[in-house]
Every structure is written in C-alpha cells, then in structure tokens.
Amino acid sequence: MAAIAEETSFDQASAITLADLRRARRRRRTEDFDVAEAVYRVYITAVVLGIAVWVLSGVVGDQRLGAATAAKAASRGPQVVGAVIGLGFAVGLRSGGRGGPLVIEAADVRHVLLSPVARAVALRRPALRQLRFGAAAGAGAGALAGLLAYRRLPGGFPAWLACGALVGGLAVPTGLGLAMMVSGRRVGRIGGAALGAAVAAWSAVDLAAHTTTSPATFLGDVALWPLKFRLVGLAGVAVGAVAMSAGLASVAGVSIEAAERRASLVGQIRFAATLRDLRTVVVLRRQLSQEQPRQTPWFRVPRSLAYPLQRGPAAGQARRFPVWRRGWHGIARFPGVRFLRMAVLGAVAGACSVAVYRGTTPLFLVAGGAMYVAGLDAIEPMAQEVDHPDRWESYTGERGILLLRQAGPSIVVMVAVAVVGVATAVAVTGGAALAWKIGLVVALPAALAGVGGATISVVQGAPAAFSSTDAMLPPEAAGARAIARIVVPPAVAVIGFVPVLVARHPSKGISSVGAAAGVVAPVLLVVALVGLWVRYRDAARAWFKAAMEEANTARKPPARPAGGH
Amino acid sequence: MATPNQPHALATSGLTKAYGDLVALEPVDLVVPDGQRLVLVGHNGSGKTTLLRMAAGLLEPSDGSVEIFGAPAGSDDARAALSYLPDSPVLYDDLSVLEHIEYTCRLHDAEDWEDRAVGLLTDLGLTERADDLPSRFSRGLRQKTAIVLALIRPFGLLLVDEPFVGLDPPGRDAFIELMDDAAAAGATVVVATHQMEYVAKVDRCVALRDGAVVYDGPPGDVDVLTLVG
Numbered sequence: 001m002a003a004i005a006e007e008t009s010f011d012q013a014s015a016i017t018l019a020d021l022r023r024a025r026r027r028r029r030t031e032d033f034d035v036a037e038a039v040y041r042v043y044i045t046a047v048v049l050g051i052a053v054w055v056l057s058g059v060v061g062d063q064r065l066g067a068a069t070a071a072k073a074a075s076r077g078p079q080v081v082g083a084v085i086g087l088g089f090a091v092g093l094r095s096g097g098r099g100g101p102l103v104i105e106a107a108d109v110r111h112v113l114l115s116p117v118a119r120a121v122a123l124r125r126p127a128l129r130q131l132r133f134g135a136a137a138g139a140g141a142g143a144l145a146g147l148l149a150y151r152r153l154p155g156g157f158p159a160w161l162a163c164g165a166l167v168g169g170l171a172v173p174t175g176l177g178l179a180m181m182v183s184g185r186r187v188g189r190i191g192g193a194a195l196g197a198a199v200a201a202w203s204a205v206d207l208a209a210h211t212t213t214s215p216a217t218f219l220g221d222v223a224l225w226p227l228k229f230r231l232v233g234l235a236g237v238a239v240g241a242v243a244m245s246a247g248l249a250s251v252a253g254v255s256i257e258a259a260e261r262r263a264s265l266v267g268q269i270r271f272a273a274t275l276r277d278l279r280t281v282v283v284l285r286r287q288l289s290q291e292q293p294r295q296t297p298w299f300r301v302p303r304s305l306a307y308p309l310q311r312g313p314a315a316g317q318a319r320r321f322p323v324w325r326r327g328w329h330g331i332a333r334f335p336g337v338r339f340l341r342m343a344v345l346g347a348v349a350g351a352c353s354v355a356v357y358r359g360t361t362p363l364f365l366v367a368g369g370a371m372y373v374a375g376l377d378a379i380e381p382m383a384q385e386v387d388h389p390d391r392w393e394s395y396t397g398e399r400g401i402l403l404l405r406q407a408g409p410s411i412v413v414m415v416a417v418a419v420v421g422v423a424t425a426v427a428v429t430g431g432a433a434l435a436w437k438i439g440l441v442v443a444l445p446a447a448l449a450g451v452g453g454a455t456i457s458v459v460q461g462a463p464a465a466f467s468s469t470d471a472m473l474p475p476e477a478a479g480a481r482a483i484a485r486i487v488v489p490p491a492v493a494v495i496g497f498v499p500v501l502v503a504r505h506p507s508k509g510i511s512s513v514g515a516a517a518g519v520v521a522p523v524l525l526v527v528a529l530v531g532l533w534v535r536y537r538d539a540a541r542a543w544f545k546a547a548m549e550e551a552n553t554a555r556k557p558p559a560r561p562a563g564g565h
Numbered sequence: 566m567a568t569p570n571q572p573h574a575l576a577t578s579g580l581t582k583a584y585g586d587l588v589a590l591e592p593v594d595l596v597v598p599d600g601q602r603l604v605l606v607g608h609n610g611s612g613k614t615t616l617l618r619m620a621a622g623l624l625e626p627s628d629g630s631v632e633i634f635g636a637p638a639g640s641d642d643a644r645a646a647l648s649y650l651p652d653s654p655v656l657y658d659d660l661s662v663l664e665h666i667e668y669t670c671r672l673h674d675a676e677d678w679e680d681r682a683v684g685l686l687t688d689l690g691l692t693e694r695a696d697d698l699p700s701r702f703s704r705g706l707r708q709k710t711a712i713v714l715a716l717i718r719p720f721g722l723l724l725v726d727e728p729f730v731g732l733d734p735p736g737r738d739a740f741i742e743l744m745d746d747a748a749a750a751g752a753t754v755v756v757a758t759h760q761m762e763y764v765a766k767v768d769r770c771v772a773l774r775d776g777a778v779v780y781d782g783p784p785g786d787v788d789v790l791t792l793v794g
Contacts, residue, residue, distance in 0.1 A: 010674065017671040021660075024668075028659040110655045111665075111714070114621065115672035116645035256639065257625050295586070 014117040065152050074227035079207040082220030085171045086203025089216055090196035092175035096182030097192015098289055099258020106263040113256055120252035127251045131244055134172040142168020155226030167223045174240040177247030184250025215239040277462035282376055297332035301325055323402055327409030330381035338377050343420045345374040350421030353500045354428045368494025371446055375454030378413040382406040383458045400535040407451055414447035437513045442499045445523040449496025452530040457489040459534055495526050572635030574599045574722045574753035579629030582615050589615045591777040602748050604764050605757040607773035613757035617724045621649035648720035652727040654711035658700040662710050666717055673718035685713045688739045704731040712740055723747055725756045
C-alpha cells in the first residue's frame, strides 16, 4: 500500500516537473516573440486562405444539383466519404505499425523517456497535443469541404460547415488514435499494415455493396447529415471517441527505439521542408516508413530488354543501352509498397477524373497531384543519379541527354499507373464505353505530364543557399522565381488532365472524346518543353554565366597605368 | 561487489541485435558485478554502441535479454539505476545548462543536488557558462554539459559511449577523475572507447569484433589492439 502511494506521489511530482519543464521552454521561446510579426503572419495566412476558399468556391460553381442527383448524393455519399476516411485510417494504422504517429523530440527521448518517470505520464501530454492538432487541422479541412458542398447541394450553410468540421475534426484524431493504439500495443509492421488493409477493405465493401457497416462509413454518414439525418452517424462519433481514448491509454507502450528514430527523421524532414528540398523530404519519408530497396529484384533485366531494337547474338550489344538498363535495374528493386502506392495514386487519379467529368472541377487538381506524387516515385532511378553528382562527372555524355534517357523506364511505369487510373474510371462508371475512350486519350498525356513534373522537381533540386542568378534579379522577380520553383512541377502534372476538363464541353459535331483528343497535342507540347529544358538547362546556365561575367568585365574601369597621377 | 543474493549491475543473456540480414551483435552473455570498472573496445561497427544502447533501453534486442540490477532494461527501476552518456550529446536548444541540471535532478528525484552541481560545473570548467544555452556551445562544451547531466543524478551503473571525443586534455582528465570518483563511491562503470590509454585503468576489458566477444578478461593480459584488428 505504501509502495503504491509512493509511486503515485512520484508520478504526480513527475507530472509537475514535466509541466514546469515545458513552461520554462515555452517562456524561453517566447522571449523573442514579436507580436507585430505574429499579427502580420495571421493576417497573411487569413488572406491566403480567404483567396483559396474564394477561388475553390468559384471553380466549384453555384449551380445547384437537381433533386435526383442530390438524392443520389444523400444515398451514396456516406459510402464515398467513408471510403476516403477508411483509406486515412489505413494510413494511420500502417504508420502505427512502424512506431508512429507520436513525434517526440530527441532531447525528450534522452532526458525524459530515459528517466524513471512513468511513460504514461511522460507521453500523455504530447499525445494529447497531437490529437488536438489533428482535430483542429481536420476540422478546418472538413469545414472547407462542407463549404464547397454547400455551393452545389441543398441544405443550410451552417449545417454543411458544422458537419464538415465535425467529420474532419473526428476522422483525423480517430486515425491518430488508432495509430497510437497499434504502436502502443506493439502490433508490428505486418500487423499494422494488415489491420489497415482490413479497415480500408471494409469501407470498400460498404461502397461496393451500398451498406453502412464500417466505422468509417458511419462517420461518412455524418458528413451528409445536412441532406439526410440518420442516427447511425452517432455510432461513428462514438467509435472515434473510443479510438482516441484507447490510443491515449496505449501510448505508454510505444517503442523507444522507434521514438528515437522518428525524432531524428522527423526533425530532418522539417528542416528539409523549410529549405523547400522536396527530394530530401521524399527520401527521409521513405526512411521513416522503412521503405528499403529489395535485396532480390522483382525481375532480372534480360539482354533483349537491354537492347530492344536489334536482337542480335552479340553479347556485347547489351552494353549499348546502359542508361535504359540502369533505370530498369532500379525499378526492379522497388519495394512492393511503392508499386502499391503508385497503383493507388493511379486509381485516385482515375476516380477524380470521373468526378471532374461529372462537374466537380477542383478534383482536377487532386488527379494531377496524385500523378505528380506517383511520378516522384517512378522517377527514382533518375533521382538516384542526380543525388550522386560525382558520378555525373565521370560520364562522357552530356548531362541533359543522359537525364532524358533516364526518364524512359519511368515513363513506361507511369503509363502502367495511368492504365490503373483508366481501369478505375471504367469501374466507377460501371463499365461505360465513354470512360474507356476518354481514358485512353488521357492516359499517355497524364503519364508524361506526371513524369515531366517530377523530372523538373528532381532536376532543379533544392534551392541553393546563394544563387548568383537570384542575386542579379530584383527582389520581386527573385520571389516570383522561388514561388515558380514550388508551383511549376505539380502544375505540369495537373496540365496532363486538361483533356478531361475539355471533354466536358463537346461542341456541335465534336464528341467528348474528340474534344479531349483535340487538346492532347498542346499538353504534349508542354511536356516536350520540359524535355527541352532538361536537355539544354546546363548549356543555358553556362551561357548565362559567361554572358554575366563578360558584362561585369566590360563594366570594370580600365587599369590605371603604373606611376601615373 | 555483488553477494549471492544481490543482482549484478549488468547481465545479458544471449543478447542479440539484427537489422534484417545484418547481425549487429551476436548472442552475448555478459555479467558485470556491482562496482566493477569495465571497458568495451573494438573497431567501428563492432557492436559496442549497440550493446550499450540495448542496456540503456534505447534499442530493443532481437533476441535474448539484458537486466540492470535484476530489472529488465528499459523498465522504471532500470532507468532509475542507470545513467547513460551517449557519444553525441543531445540537449534542449531552449534550456540553459542550469535549467538542464535542475530538470534532470527533478526527473530523477535527486536530493541536495545544488552543491554537487557547483562542484561538477567547476571541475569541468562550465561555471561561467551555466546560464548559457548549450545550443551556442562548441562540441566539446556540449559534451561537458552532457557529462554533468549524466553524473548529477543518482545512479548505480554508468554507461559511457566514446566519452573523450571533442574533449580538451583538461576536460578529459577531469572526466576520468569524475568516473574514478563514481567508481570509488560504489558505482559500476562501463566505458566504450577507442582510447587505449584508458584501458589500463580499469578492472576488466571486453573486446568486440564484428558483433562477437573475442576477449573478456584483465586489460593487461593481452594486446587488445591485435584482438580487435
């Protein structure tokens, strides 16, 4: 009895110490806090968010859906929203299997978690903070989705806003709670992935069978309350509360080894993100999810593949396409999860394309974004070469040509991803012939644009700490260039879906398929321009540098003759 | 020294660590009696840090077990009894040296720590920097701060990983003296190091090569350098 009392007293003292520690750190951080700057940041954020909402609302349009379509949305909506939430839960469970989602500072791991303070006491606050942040972020995103739904569906504005915020504010922390439960109970990588797949499959079954049985579909039902209130949605709220409580209760069992690894990697990812170094973020994120190249390749690159144009008996001929061959060697070692992710992204792009065709224009950005992210995976062989510049120095060929050749295998992979998207679109539309036809028109430009966007991102690399080009530009132009570096790569990928947008407006005598095919050439032109940029980038930079040096030399005053006055 | 009823300071049984196909530490059976001074030697990648981190509870064994004074590594009791000084100091960027000391002592329920803190800061030449943020320190000063934090709290077993990296000669001498004081006060001290001069000062030497123990005995009996390659 005395031992228990002593332990409780130590836990209370520990909690007070940890609270004091956090207070002291917060006080130190806020010593240099500039109120004016904080107000300015809030103001800028509000302006940017306001513009984003205004633009998105405008893109969605004000045209209300007809009664029949609204009824269909009320009937099928919970399953569709539930499938998206189920996918989010699956991601959370998978992360939990790898020790996520808690991110603890490296110093906290060393000083707090290695002290005799009970892990439950040490970790409850960071876990609560993460749930709180997830709820706030989810509520914000949900409210935005509710706002967009209100523009087209019947129902009051406050109802859509509140239900959207409620679903988002519950779904994200529920996913985090599930992840904490899995990591705290040490379910492991395979167990976490299996649970995630099961939860996603459950939602998919609901979607296919038009039933409401999974917790994710229950939550999806809440999202559609402004159209049709059903009590079953409350079950989703209850499941969310249980998942969060269970996550908090399990958090003490989290692996310290995983916590330390995550502390280090997440810190590096945040630093890379502040430097806008996307490639480093991608590589570190793979390390975080322990995504390693396969020891045994999926397939051996045959000589006939290495030398696809002339199948001759000479063994030496296989050496004629080393870059092409190197690309396939890299792809053959992709982990299975990367192929799966690319297939899912292709499916997302396909499903979004159907929604875009049917009038939900903003999903055009999601489709392009999905192909961009898939492109970042597919372009890995080229990225590996760019990551090792010393190797480039040993090559005799021009860098631009080598880079373009390196894109070949990645394009083949991305075409396969696009085919998954087409198959998804056909499945979503119940095998509509139009989906096949438009899909086949869009597949190649979407795949090429995805590779094009990813190639720009990889080739341009992280912004240099000091750029001689930026130094010569006026500040306004340098700022615009910095924004372009971020916006252009995904924008190129999004352009790949312009044919879907155009297909919505067939004119007299031109079918939807014909309209889509009509803009394929301009899209391919954009991709070709990306290719030219890759091919001649180094030469253009060298020319620019030489021109600037020449100009500087010309501006210098002539040397004063020795001994002159 | 440990009596028959008293658990050993550190005891491993078939302790193994593997990362996929790569075996970082082969099954290790090691018993370190209470009060002993032991040094771990071996080349880079031999498994010294892996062994220490598993004892500290930072790494989970792939197989086998490790106990600290009879308690499983990583448990509350083991954490209370063990102080781990890692090879690279990890400190809060927004706490001064004194604040680090205060919170470390409170987290470990240390009593009457103020006088000891003054002594440690003086010994390591940190008195003038006590109110400064370690984030502005050099590698050596950060290492000294970490040493203070490792020694200020109560412990029965001190695990030290490559302690001399970044330390100037006076700092190194001061730290060796502080470890001697800890051992004289009854603590068990386990040090992983490449510094062969330190090996002669301890009771026992364990040499590791490619994750396996290749020597375990008095430090003067063999040429350790040839053993570890």
